[in-house]
Amino acid sequence: MKINIYDDMNKNEITYSELLKKKNYILIDVRTPKEYEESTIPGAINIPVLLDEERVMVGTAYKKESPEKAKLMGVEAISKRLGAITSEVSELAKKYDSIIFFCARGGMRSGSMTSFFNSMGYKTARLSGGYKSYRSFIMNDLENIVKGLTLITLHGKTGTGKTKILFELAKKGFETIDLEGMAKNRGSHFGHIGIPQDRSQKTFESLLYDAVKHRKNNVIVIEGESRKIGPIHIPEPFWNTMKNGVKILVEGPIEMRLDIIIEDYTGIEELKENLLDVAKKLKRYMDGNAYSKFIKLVEEGNIREAAREMMVEYYDPMYNKSLNKHDYQEEIYIESIEDGVLKLENTLKKYL
Template sequence: MARTVEYKDLKGNYVIVDVRSPGEYKDSTINGAINLPLFDDEERATVGTIYTRESTEKAKKLGVEIVAKKLPGIYDNVHELEKQYEKVVLFCARGGMRSGSIAELLGALGTRVERIKDGYKGYRAFITEELPKLNEKVEYVVLHGNTGVGKTEILKKLKEHGYNVLDLEDCANHRGSILGSVGLGETTSQKQFESNVYEQLRETQGKYVFVEAESRRIGRVVIPEYIHNKMKSGIHVFVDADIEFRKDLIVREYTKVENCKEEICEALIKLKKHISEKNIEEYCEKVRQGEYDEVVKELMVKYYDPLYMHSSDKYDYDFKLMVNEVEEAAKALENFIEQYSKKDKESCVACTE
């Protein structure tokens, strides 16, 4: 019988294998897992329909017939993984029939497989329990500022320099604005977003974590309230840059993929309640002609900046930073947090004397 293990107890050199359908895997999975599906999406739907509408036995029989044809390929894949890892750990939705059956079959063929107790459901319970604990251990250094001032680029540079960073937009695969999905594809699901946040916080060393200020919603995901509240009570930094720097950064970011023009126009249409249809049509025409500079400047002045300033006045900033160059800005923030940390330690020592 294949050994069952809880996700929290996984240690050593292992690989996690998601045996759910490609659709389930795409929606959300355990970070780092590879997909070896027993059923494709259509097969899963068919078996599920028979299970609920006809009979359990008929569904099981069909499932066995489908998997039997794929077993040699699955075995070969798992055998190859065993050459690279000490353990191959399987999971399905709830740790039941799919992972249990294939684990027993593979075990009977001599492979070293284990399966995760309660499957993805058990992993989700782990994330739900552990993510708030990680959040409690950190203090966020929150970067505020208008669109295009380089907050995301500064975060990336800080991470390169070894500082703790929580990149919420990277976790969501969305930039957090109306145009935020241009060139990125689909936003992650809520479950995957929380897993991504957990993985980034799990890697932190020390107390301070740099993060960009966000509204609670990023694309189609929502930042958990306990994280958003912790960000509000953090250390607040205002980041600014001149309009030419911002324009160049935005144009570079949003036009670096092919076929971006129509995506940009589709996003602009969503601004109807803020910008007249006439202006949107003019912007789209300029975008299609590749005349981005004027469009970006007008959107910043007429839409993004007024909208941002409306929500940014509620903080007393601990530090203000003018960005001329990203590397220089990151170094300035590093100096700031080092000095802040030093004063914080001195204050704690004074309080205990």
């Protein structure tokens, strides 16, 4: 019997809101590796129908020749890997009750895979509207799921260990969200150094949505950020919830702060070159003597004193202006990360 994988592609569809009610399923992103790398649905695995260069060729054929020609090219490309794809799907079917395929808009790529594997007896479905509909759903639903949420925001100058404190609080059972970790950026001009690449805006929003959607309670501790974390924008519903939440100011001695900064940046390849490169961008914001002193210290390899110069001459004055804009419900002074965790444990209890 000849199977037409393009038949009945509108059958066996499921919306993302319906999918959230299901258990023990696996999402398969059949888009190209490039599309998957840019952004996907959290937890999805990539089994591409077309590789990057194949999609370009098929798209060109669709525009310049005909849809029929593009389909034939697509089938030819898929057929080369169909055995390997079937093997992967077969293994996944042993672990999951259902397999959900999706592509960019819920079209040919996910439809063909759903139709083909359904014809072979696998329990599969296509995500209705594909990745585009998923994006629309989470961005609309984010405004709903932040209702009733209290965000406790830790504010403080560079090096007060807010991210490390969040990590330790999470280990003790407190609900936390590491926004900088999600963005893969520490949120300052130097925030990208030592981090392979920033996440895309779409990936950040997906991770944030999942963290809020699947929270265990309505009180979450986060780190204070500006509206932008590097190139990433915090979505408005979450940002408004931050502004209306509880604000805690964390302060500590400069030597402790320097210890934390040096620990964060030690071992990073080409650290000196990266520091000098970023410093050039900050030159216009710094006193000329302070800038020259910072450059000299970096070139000499005295990173600790260079960090002190940058903190005293640039970051602390800048943070003071920002910190003074807030009214704080709590203020704590810490001597170490451990001290900060202990003091915050006691402080947070009144909000739980």
